[in-house]
Amino acid sequence: MKKSICLYFQVHQPNRLRLYRFFDIGKDSHYYDDFANRTILRRVAQKCYLPMNALLLELIEANKGAFKVAFSISGSVLEQFDRYAPEVIESFRKLAQTGCVEFLSETYYHSLASLASESEFKHQVAKHKAAIEHYFGVTPKAFRNTELIYSDAIGEMVYEMGFKTMLTEGAKHVLGWKSPNFVYSNVNAPGLKLLLKNSSLSDDIAFRFSDRGWQDWPLTGEKYLSWMKAAAQNEDIINLFMDYETFGEHQKASSGIFEFMRALPEVVLADGEFEFVTPSQATKKHRPVGELDVFDPISWADEERDVTAWLGNELQNDAFNKLNDQIEKLALLNDEALWSDFGHLQESDHFYYMCTKFFSDGAVHKYFNPYDTPYEAFINYMNVLSDFILRVDDAISVSDVNFAAAKEVKAPAKKTAKAAAKTAKKAAPKAAAKKPAAKKTAKK
Numbered sequence: 001m002k003k004s005i006c007l008y009f010q011v012h013q014p015n016r017l018r019l020y021r022f023f024d025i026g027k028d029s030h031y032y033d034d035f036a037n038r039t040i041l042r043r044v045a046q047k048c049y050l051p052m053n054a055l056l057l058e059l060i061e062a063n064k065g066a067f068k069v070a071f072s073i074s075g076s077v078l079e080q081f082d083r084y085a086p087e088v089i090e091s092f093r094k095l096a097q098t099g100c101v102e103f104l105s106e107t108y109y110h111s112l113a114s115l116a117s118e119s120e121f122k123h124q125v126a127k128h129k130a131a132i133e134h135y136f137g138v139t140p141k142a143f144r145n146t147e148l149i150y151s152d153a154i155g156e157m158v159y160e161m162g163f164k165t166m167l168t169e170g171a172k173h174v175l176g177w178k179s180p181n182f183v184y185s186n187v188n189a190p191g192l193k194l195l196l197k198n199s200s201l202s203d204d205i206a207f208r209f210s211d212r213g214w215q216d217w218p219l220t221g222e223k224y225l226s227w228m229k230a231a232a233q234n235e236d237i238i239n240l241f242m243d244y245e246t247f248g249e250h251q252k253a254s255s256g257i258f259e260f261m262r263a264l265p266e267v268v269l270a271d272g273e274f275e276f277v278t279p280s281q282a283t284k285k286h287r288p289v290g291e292l293d294v295f296d297p298i299s300w301a302d303e304e305r306d307v308t309a310w311l312g313n314e315l316q317n318d319a320f321n322k323l324n325d326q327i328e329k330l331a332l333l334n335d336e337a338l339w340s341d342f343g344h345l346q347e348s349d350h351f352y353y354m355c356t357k358f359f360s361d362g363a364v365h366k367y368f369n370p371y372d373t374p375y376e377a378f379i380n381y382m383n384v385l386s387d388f389i390l391r392v393d394d395a396i397s398v399s400d401v402n403f404a405a406a407k408e409v410k411a412p413a414k415k416t417a418k419a420a421a422k423t424a425k426k427a428a429p430k431a432a433a434k435k436p437a438a439k440k441t442a443k444k
Contacts, residue, residue, distance in 0.1 A: 002275045004237040005228065005268065006195060006282050008144070008167060009244035011049070012074040012110045013041055014349035016370060020380055025387045031341065036370070038084045041077075045085040048248035053091040055258060059265050060100045067265040068100045068276040071244070072144045075108035075124075075131050076347060089135055096136040102278035103132050105140035105163065111346035112310055114145055114154045115297065116324045124343070125161055141165065142279040146348050148197065148241065148300040149307060152293065155186035155194070163192065165283040167241060170196035171298045171305040178290070181235035185288040193283040194292055197241040197300055201227060206242040210255035219260060221267035229273060236286045238274070241300065302357065310351040315378040320351060323385060326392050333395050341388055345381075353377035 018033040059067045073092070081088045095101040107113055108128040113121040125143075132140050142165035143158050150168035158166050170180025178184075180196035204224070208214045216223070228238050243250065251257040268274050277285060301309040311317055323345055330342055354374045371377040 001285075003232050003235070003273060004277045004282055004285060005274045006070070006237060006239045006277055006279055007068070008070040008072070008104070008239070008241045008279065009246075010072055010144075010242070011077055011244045013037070013044065013077040013080055014110070014347045015076055015080075015344045016040075017350070017380060017384055020383045020387075022383055025383060026390055029341075029387055029391060031384045031387075032344070037080060041080045041084045044245060044249050045081075045088050047253070048245050049085075049088045050091055051253075051258065052244065052247045052261075053088070053095060055262060056101075057091075057094055057098070059262070060095075060098045063265055063269060065098070065100050066269055066276065068102075068278050068281070070102040070104055070142070070278050071095075072104040072106045073132070074106060074110040075128050076110055076344065078131055078135060093136060096138055100278075102142065102280055103136055103138055103140055104167070104279065105129050105132065105143045107146050109343040109346050110146050110348055111343070112146060112149070112307075112320065112348050112351065113346060114149060114157065115307065115311070116320070117327055118157060120324075120327060120346075121157060122161060142167070142283075144168075147309075149297050150194075150294060150299075151297040152186060152188050152295060154297065155192050155294075156189050159186060159189035159192040165193050165195065165279050167195050167239070167279060168197070168294075169298050169300040169305050170199055170239075173305065174292065174294050174298055179235055180239065181232050181237055182289040183236065183283055183286040184290055184292040187291040187293045190288075190291065193288055195237070195239050195279055195282055196292075197239050198231065199300070199305075201231060201238060202240050202242050205240070205257075205260075206246045206250070209246075209251050209257055209260070218256065221260060221263040224260075224264065225267050225271060225274075228268075229271075232274075236289075237277075237282055239282075309355055309357070310348050313354070313356050313374075315354045315356070315374065316351045319354065319378060319381055319385065322382075322389070326389060329392050329396055333392070333399060335395055338388075338392060338395060345385065345388060350377070350381050354381070 016033045016036050017031050018036075020031060056067075056069060071092070078089070096103065105125055106128055107121065108124040108131065111124060113124050129140055132138065141163070143161075143163040144167040145154060145158070148167060148169045150166065155166060166186075175196075180198050182196075184194040184196065186192040186194065201224075204216075204219060204227070208216075209219055211217060232238055247257050247261065265276070268276070297307050298305050299307055299309070301307075311320060323342075326342065330338060353369050353371050354377045356374050369377070371380070
């Protein structure tokens with residue numbers, strides 16, 4: 001049996017917040033930087049999404065379906081594609097029609113809901129599933145959580161929602177002596193099969209590809225294949241998971257990244273040792289070699305491979321907790337605008353911008369951060385959140401007033417009904433007394 005290569009790409013763009021000052025609170029409830037969102041999305045579409053989708057379609061057709069990939073596309077970026085670049089959605093549809101591309105399920109807002117609320121997590125997954133069905137005509141069968149966040153408990157929730165395959169990080173502190181190049185299963189829900197990212201080989205493309213100071217630069221298809229063969233010598237699968245924006249945005253076209261991807265499938269398939277599979281195909285083909293015990297959540301972020309990129313300091317936790325404190329109040333409201341803003345404020349990017357890591361991962365955080373400092377990100381977010389909470393509280397107050405008014409309207413109605421019943425009761429004997437007289441008159 002051939003060994004497998006599973007290529008998976010994450011597609012996401014956040015709804016960036018505009019500069020929102022303290023004096024805007026209670027006066028202006030439009031939170032988003034529409035100009036920045038449109039500009040960045042259009043730029044990334046031209047540099048990455050459109051040319052890379054065209055290349056993947058070309059490779060699938062040239063290799064007669066032997067080349068396969070998988071995507072997860074957040075609901076947040078789908079909304080932006082609809083608004084600013086509908087041609088990108090059309091290019092993904094063409095890929096979907098090949099039957100060689102699997103679309104995975106995830107949280108609609110690329111959120112941290114799995115760490116906060118089971119009901120909100122499941123709601124977002126259902127909403128995202130419906131969006132994928134709407135846009136691409138396919139139903140997701142496999143799942144990847146935001147930033148590959150995973151734990152035993154999260155895996156159980158995912159399995160309860162009907163998924164049998166889930167992607168996560170091959171974190172060294174969890175694996176120990178084990179290899180990420182096998183399929184594993186959830187310790188509490190053995191029916192959920194896990195695919196683990198091979199971090200070293202994935203990051204060779206995602207982070208090191210254009211680094212001329214890297215001892216292995218330049219990277220070629222032949223060199224990369226030799227590394228994959230060495231890594232999977234006695235193992236089953238190489239999982240290459242990365243941001244889709246790697247191609248053309250993080251790694252510029254001038255670096256040769258597109259030429260590398262054009263050459264890789266041909267090099268791999270000509271060698272014959274590997275075949276390309278989607279995540280669902282991988283877990284059908286390979287049996288789990290054991291259970292993976294993950295008590296504390298892991299992710300694919302930073303050296304720690306945990307959730308401290310988003311919830312590692314007091315600023316992040318304060319913002320995260322105050323936002324999620326609104327869930328119970330929102331549950332009483334049927335306000336589409338409030339629920340939409342609540343969803344977009346959950347986007348993990350907002351908390352990532354507040355990260356205060358300045359060491360090994362500082363440069364990575366700075367690259368993705370539109371703010372000069374994490375403190376600016378926190379202040380801006382909290383100003384927005386303060387206005388949002390005011391709107392929620394106002395809506396609750398209005399709802400309470402309307403409920404009280406409705407009770408007052410119903411109360412007189414009940415009294416009137418009782419009075420009518422009483423009158424009818426009194427009138428009944430009189431009517432009964434008159435009936436015999438009427439009969440006598442009739443006899444005459």
